Amino acid sequence: MSARAASARPGALRVGATVLGTVRLAGRTAELSRLRRAVEAWAGTCGLPEAAARRLVQATDEAAANAIEHGMSDPAHGRIVVSGRHDAEGLTVHVRYRGPRFDPTTAPAPGPAEILRARAPHGYGLLLIRRLVAQVGYAYRRGVNEVRLTARRDG
Amino acid sequence: MSARAASARPGALRVGATVLGTVRLAGRTAELSRLRRAVEAWAGTCGLPEAAARRLVQATDEAAANAIEHGMSDPAHGRIVVSGRHDAEGLTVHVRYRGPRFDPTTAPAPGPAEILRARAPHGYGLLLIRRLVAQVGYAYRRGVNEVRLTARRDG
Amino acid sequence: MSHFSVSFSRLGAARVLALSGDLDAHTAPEFEAALAACLAEGGAQIVADGSGLTYVSSAGLGVFMAMLEPARAAGGDIVIAALPERVFETFDLLGFPEVFRFAPSAAEAAALFGDISAGETAAAGAPAAGEAP
Amino acid sequence: MSHFSVSFSRLGAARVLALSGDLDAHTAPEFEAALAACLAEGGAQIVADGSGLTYVSSAGLGVFMAMLEPARAAGGDIVIAALPERVFETFDLLGFPEVFRFAPSAAEAAALFGDISAGETAAAGAPAAGEAP
Ligand SMILES: Nc1ncnc2c1ncn2[C@@H]1O[C@H](COP(=O)(O)OP(=O)(O)O)[C@@H](O)[C@H]1O
Numbered sequence: 001m002s003a004r005a006a007s008a009r010p011g012a013l014r015v016g017a018t019v020l021g022t023v024r025l026a027g028r029t030a031e032l033s034r035l036r037r038a039v040e041a042w043a044g045t046c047g048l049p050e051a052a053a054r055r056l057v058q059a060t061d062e063a064a065a066n067a068i069e070h071g072m073s074d075p076a077h078g079r080i081v082v083s084g085r086h087d088a089e090g091l092t093v094h095v096r097y098r099g100p101r102f103d104p105t106t107a108p109a110p111g112p113a114e115i116l117r118a119r120a121p122h123g124y125g126l127l128l129i130r131r132l133v134a135q136v137g138y139a140y141r142r143g144v145n146e147v148r149l150t151a152r153r154d155g
Numbered sequence: 156m157s158a159r160a161a162s163a164r165p166g167a168l169r170v171g172a173t174v175l176g177t178v179r180l181a182g183r184t185a186e187l188s189r190l191r192r193a194v195e196a197w198a199g200t201c202g203l204p205e206a207a208a209r210r211l212v213q214a215t216d217e218a219a220a221n222a223i224e225h226g227m228s229d230p231a232h233g234r235i236v237v238s239g240r241h242d243a244e245g246l247t248v249h250v251r252y253r254g255p256r257f258d259p260t261t262a263p264a265p266g267p268a269e270i271l272r273a274r275a276p277h278g279y280g281l282l283l284i285r286r287l288v289a290q291v292g293y294a295y296r297r298g299v300n301e302v303r304l305t306a307r308r309d310g
Numbered sequence: 311m312s313h314f315s316v317s318f319s320r321l322g323a324a325r326v327l328a329l330s331g332d333l334d335a336h337t338a339p340e341f342e343a344a345l346a347a348c349l350a351e352g353g354a355q356i357v358a359d360g361s362g363l364t365y366v367s368s369a370g371l372g373v374f375m376a377m378l379e380p381a382r383a384a385g386g387d388i389v390i391a392a393l394p395e396r397v398f399e400t401f402d403l404l405g406f407p408e409v410f411r412f413a414p415s416a417a418e419a420a421a422l423f424g425d426i427s428a429g430e431t432a433a434a435g436a437p438a439a440g441e442a443p
Numbered sequence: 444m445s446h447f448s449v450s451f452s453r454l455g456a457a458r459v460l461a462l463s464g465d466l467d468a469h470t471a472p473e474f475e476a477a478l479a480a481c482l483a484e485g486g487a488q489i490v491a492d493g494s495g496l497t498y499v500s501s502a503g504l505g506v507f508m509a510m511l512e513p514a515r516a517a518g519g520d521i522v523i524a525a526l527p528e529r530v531f532e533t534f535d536l537l538g539f540p541e542v543f544r545f546a547p548s549a550a551e552a553a554a555l556f557g558d559i560s561a562g563e564t565a566a567a568g569a570p571a572a573g574e575a576p
C-alpha cells in the first residue's frame with residue numbers, strides 16, 4: 001500500500017484489520033509516556049516481536065511529539081487521536097491531529113550523515129520516524145494530518 | 156561556462172583573461188587572513204564593486220578553510236594555490252589543492268532552512284560558497300581539486 | 311507522566327550525571343538544564359551514566375549533541391556510559407558513535423578523563439558511587 | 444595571522460564579550476573558548492558586542508549557534524549587538540535573525556535581559572562600558 005494510494009481513504013480499515021484501541025492525547029509532552037504504554041500493549045496483544053514493537057513505540061512517540069511541538073494548530077484544546085490496527089501483515093498505528101499539512105514522508109530533511117556532521121541538536125525525529133518502521137504513510141484531509149506507522153510481524 | 160564544460164580544461168585561461176596574481180598557502184588556518192587580503196587586492200585592481208568583492212573574498216576564504224580543515228591530503232606539507240583571473244565578465248578565483256575529490260557544487264548538504272532549524276553549529280561554509288558568488292565551478296584532475304569562484308562586475 | 315531523574319556525583323575529576331527512566335520530549339529539558347548547570351559550575355568533564363535509562367527519544371539525543379561542543383570548548387567532553395543495549399540502539403541508528411565516546415561503565419568513562427587508572431576504575435564497580443579513591 | 448580579540452565586561456547582569464577584528468576559521472576557537480568560559484562561570488546572559496568586528500566566516504557563525512542552546516538551557520541567551528552592516532549581511536544571508544536576537548548596541552542588548560531600563564541603556568552610550576548604574 002503506497003502512501004499515495006492510501007491518501008484517497010485516510011483512516012480506512014484494511015480488509016481483515018482489527019482495531020486494538022484508541023488513545024486521545026492532549027497537546028502536552030507529558031502525555032507521551034501514556035501513549036508509549038498504549039502502543040506497547042497493542043504490540044503485545046498482536047504478538048509483535050519485541051524489537052519491532054520497540055521501534056514502533058518510538059516512531060509513534062516521535063510522530064506525536066512532533067505534532068505537539070510543531071504541528072497542532074491548537075495544542076491547548078486540540079487532541080491527538082492515536083489508534084492501533086492489526087492485520088495479518090502486522091500492526092499499524094494512526095496518529096491524527098488538526099494542523100497545517102505536514103507530510104513526514106516527504107518533508108525536506110537533512111540525511112543522517114549531514115545532520116550528524118553538522119553536530120545538529122535537532123532533526124533526529126523525522127529521521128527516526130523514517131527509519132524505525134517498515135512503512136510510513138501520510139494523508140491530509142479537511143485540516144487533519146494522519147501519519148500511519150506500520151510494523152511488520154516479520155520484522 | 157558550465158562546470159561540466161570547464162572540467163575538460165581545469166586551470167585553463169579563458170580568451171582575454173589576465174592573471175592578477177597567485178598566492179600559495181600552507182595548510183593552516185592562520186594563512187587565511189593573508190589570502191583574504193590578496194583577493195581584496197585583486198578585486199581592487201580590476202575595479203570590482205565593493206559588495207561583489209566582499210562576497211568573493213568570503214567565498215574564497217570558506218573554500219580555502221574547507222580545504223585546510225577537511226580536504227588536503229597532507230596539510231603539514233601540501234600547499235593551497237590560489238590565483239585570480241580577470242576578464243570582461245568579472246573576477247574568477249581558482250583554489251587548488253591536492254586531496255580526495257570533493258565537489259562543493261554537488262556535495263550533499265542540508266539547505267539553509269533545515270540547517271538553521273536544526274540549530275546546527277556546522278555546515279554554513281558550503282552554503283556560503285554556493286550563495287556568495289555568481290558562479291561556482293569545480294574540476295578534479297590527477298588528484299588535485301580546483302574550485303572556481305566567479306564574481307561578476309555587474310553584481 | 312514520564313519517570314525520569316538526574317542525580318549528580320563525582321568520580322575523580324569527572325562529574326557523573328546518572329540518568330534514570332525515560333528521556334523523551336517531556337523530560338529532555340530537565341536533562342538539558344542539568345547539563346547546563348554542570349557546565350555553569352565549571353564541570354566540563356562529564357559522564358552521562360545511562361545505566362538506568364529505559365528510553366531515549368530524538369529530543370534526548372539532541373540534548374547530548376547540543377551540549378557536546380560547549381563541553382569540548384571548555385576543555386572537557388561528554389562520555390556516555392553503561393547504556394542498556396536497547397537504548398544504545400537508538401544512538402547507534404543515527405551514527406552517534408562517530409561523534410561521542412561510549413564506555414561500558416561510568417568508572418571506565420571517568421577514566422577516559424585520565425584522572426584515575428583503568429585498574430582502579432575496574433575495581434570501583436558500581437557506577438556513580440561518589441568520589442573515586 | 445588574523446587580528447582578533449575578545450574582551451570581557453559586565454552591563455547589569457549581562458556579560459559582555461566585545462569582539463574585534465576578523466572572526467574566521469583561525470580565530471573562532473578563541474571565541475568559542477571565551478563563550479564556554481563565560482558559561483562555565485555561570486554567566487549565561489551574554490551580549491556579543493560585534494561593533495569591532497571586521498569579518499565573520501561560517502566558523503564564527505557556527506560558534507554562535509553552538510553556544511546558543513547551552514546559554515538558553517542555563518536560563519540565559521546570546522544577544523548579538525552593534526554589528527557593522529557588512530558583517531550583519533553574513534548572518535542575515537543564512538537566516539540567523541530567525542534564531543538570534545540582534546540589538547543596535549551592547550546597552551540595548553543588555554537591556555533585553557531586563558536588568559536595566561531602555562532609557563538608562565540609551566543614555567549609557569558606549570558599549571561594554573562596565574557595570575550599568
Ligand atoms: N508534525 C509537524 N508539523 C509541522 N512541522 C513539523 C512536524 N514535524 C516536524 N516538523 C518540522 O521538521 C523539523 C524537524 O523535525 P524533527 O526531525 O522531529 O526534529 P526537531 O523536532 O528536534 O526539530 C522540525 O523542527 C519542524 O520544523
Ligand SMILES: Nc1ncnc2c1ncn2[C@@H]1O[C@H](COP(=O)(O)OP(=O)(O)O)[C@@H](O)[C@H]1O
Pocket residue numbers: 117118221222224225226227257262276277278279280281282501502505
Ligand atoms: N574541501 C572539502 N573536502 C572534503 N570534505 C569537505 C570539504 N569541504 C567541506 N567538506 C565536508 O562538508 C561538510 C560541510 O562543510 P561546511 O559547510 O564548510 O561546514 P563545516 O566546515 O563547518 O563542517 C564538512 O563537515 C565536511 O564533511
